[in-house]
Amino acid sequence: MKKNILIIGAGGVAQVAAYKAAMHNDVLGDINIASRTMAKCEALVAGILDRKALKRPGVLAAHALDAMDVEATKALIRRTRSQIVLNAGSAFLNMSVLRACLDTGAAYIDTAIHEDPSKVCEQPPWYGNYEWKHREECERKGVTAILGAGFDPGVVNAYAALAANAWFDRIDSIDIIDVNAGGHGRYFATNFDPEINFREFTGTVWSWQQSQWMANRMFEVQRTDDLPVVGTHTTYLTGHDEVHSLSANLDVPDIRFWMGFGEHYINVFTVLNNLGLLSEKPVTTAEGVEVVPLKVVKAVLPDPMSLAPDYTGKTFIGDLIKGERNGVATELLVYNIADHEEAFAETNSQAISYTAGVPAIAAAILIARGEWDCHRMSNIEELPPVPFIDLLGRLGLATRVRDAQGDRAFDAAEFRPREKHGEGRLRGA
Known part of the structure; x- marks a missing residue:
């Protein structure tokens, strides 16, 4: 404790x-x-x-x-x-x-993977470049270190573990989908630190396909889904933290992350990027002043915290998982809907911050109780998912599931660990 x-x-x-x-x-x-x-x-x-x-x-x-x-x-x-x-x-x-x-x-x-300010989009798996190098020391010293305890990464990892441990006999693909269907009324802004936000999209888009790393460019690959509550949205294949641990910890051949972007965001991003204004490399002005273009852009954009009072609408984040259950091809969607105005009323923050901050405190509570005080370094999918998902519901982030039987609230009784150990199991479980 x-x-x-x-x-x-x-x-x-x-x-x-x-x-x-x-x-x-x-x-x-x-x-x-x-x-x-x-x-x-x-x-x-x-x-x-x-x-x-x-x-x-x-x-x-x-x-x-x-x-x-x-x-x-x-x-x-x-x-x-x-x-x-x-x-x-x-x-x-x-x-x-x-x-x-x-x-x-x-x-x-x-709540997110470590980044070196001088490097953008390093070779996968990203966790292997920094965090995982300290796994042996954590275990030797008995120090609990929980990585990526936001929503994505974080809750989506728990959703994947839930499906692997308690639903599927074999998982063929996990598509993590993140859509912000809300609006803040500003001409252009990022929902969290602009420097971190843009760095996600200026490098190689790494995904895990056919059990190997696949490289694409940002906005090169897209899909369209009809999602609960927020409706039909186009999302783009994007590099993201959770793919780099799930690909190592789950025997799943295809793991991808998809994020929604409006045309206006894509246009502004493209112009900034083409002009070199999203570069992390210093440049020298005619006056001899050295500046980092990305930091200048960050300085002139709105503080993400300032967006909260005017934010309306909802967010969708979930895992679309396909595989086999009891010999039948099965599809399961595990997801959360958060509301910007409700998040602001409770915590003076918009839903993007809310969906990242609440899971981190859920993880802290589980450590404090002893349930997740694992005395080693763990990504979220390596820890028991049901206590986490159940606690999140009580903290304000309710989980829902949708399959052939319909759309319903998460019920832990439906997700008891299955006896058959198929290929979708956690490695080493």
């Missing part, structure tokens, strides 16, 4: 995580929020107190921290007696925060 959580970051995801942690401080204990900008942390604390979100009286404190400074992060972990650390900030921080956790024994959680 672990107590006291340190949340690193003060952006949209961290805000949702902090609100939800406050609502469950009877389980999580002290809540400490840290980022480079103290004022943002203080504003977050003030908002939580103003909403009276704390379930019971307790510690809720703000701290200034450069999380790239491992020694400073270790000192803060020890000073706050934090046994759980959530990196809800930049993916550039993952390795620094993980090192601090390995050295202090605190459990580690992140």
Whole structure:
């Protein structure tokens, strides 16, 4: 059993995580929020107190921290007696925060794969470039490290594990589909950190097809699906974190990630990219000033947190899974619908941040209870999915399933582990 959580970051995801942690401080204990900008942390604390979100009286404190400074992060972990650390900030921080956790024994959680600021779209599998190099040390030291505990990656990994363990005898394909059917009224904006957002789309699109890595260009491959609630949408094959762990942990020949984009987004992105404004490589202006084009674009775009008050509509994220069950070809859709206005009413954030922040706190609660305190490094699909999915429903992210029998709310009783061990099982299970 672990107590006291340190949340690193003060952006949209961290805000949702902090609100939800406050609502469950009877389980999580002290809540400490840290980022480079103290004022943002203080504003977050003030908002939580103003909403009276704390379930019971307790510690809720703000701290200034450069999380790239491992020694400073270790000192803060020890000073706050934090046994759980959530990196809800930049993916550039993952390795620094993980090192601090390995050295202090605190459990580690992140919501996205580590990135090196100087590199875009490294060779797959991405987890093998950084995180997985520390698996042996985690296990030797008994440190729990849970990777990619957002929605995608995160919940979609749990959906895949659920299907592999308890539904299919064999899985042939997993297509993860992410559609934001909402709108914020701005000419152009990204829903989370523009720097991270654009880096996803400027490199090679890696997917797992026919049990090998396949390379494509962004917006080269598309599909159209009629989805529950949000209707018919066109999505594009996109490189994404979860494909890089699911392909290693599941015996599934085809695993792909699809994201929805409107024509306007594609047009603006294409112009920015063609002009070189999405490059992470420094350039020198005529005045002799060195700038990184991508950072300049980030600086002039709206802060993603500022979009929340005007956001309307819903998001869809789910796994479309095809395979064989009891000798019959079967298709299963496991998904969530989130509402931007409902997310703002509860946490002052839009649904994109909400769907990433809530699962991270669900993971923290499961660690605190001991159910996911695994004392090793794990991707979400390597952990029991039912407690996670069930808890998410109680925290505000309800899961639904659709198959030949219809569309219905997730019921854990339907997903008891199957006795037959087919090819769709988790490797090593």
